[in-house]
Amino acid sequence: MPENLVHQIVEEEVSVAECIDYLLAVLERNSRINFMDLLQGRDRQALIATFVGILELxxxxxxxxxxxRPFDEIWIEQSPPQPTAAGAIQTREP
Structure with missing residues (x-):
């Protein structure tokens, strides 16, 4: 009789910081990204980390x-640089 085989599946952890870095990198290449396209093919943990990353950004x-409109596509894009009190452009650092 064959032995019972045991397989261990290890779920890779995804941090919110990694998702923020990923989002910013995608937005550097594209002017905007579709929210549903961003989540496609991700596991539950990655979905949650990505969503929290978007909220943090x-x-x-x-x-x-x-x-x-309600139920329409959701688009994410980088905010334009904010002017400082002296009128200079301030860039945001991660």
């Missing part, structure tokens, strides 16, 4: 999210 005003 929104909170720090590094990205903006647009949706024309």
């Amino acid at each position: 929104l909170k720090t005003q590094r990205v903006r999210v647009q949706q024309a």
Whole structure:
């Protein structure tokens, strides 16, 4: 009789910081990204980390999210640089 084979599946952990870096890298190459395309093919942990990363980028005003109408596509794009009090352009550092 064959032995019972045991397979161990190890789930790779994805951090919010890694997702933020990924989002910013994608936005450097593209002017905007579709929210659903961004999540496609990701496991549950990566989905959650990506969503939290988007929320963090929104909170720090590094990205903006647009949706024309309810149930329409959601687009994520980099926020334009913010002017400082002296009128110089301030860039955001991660």
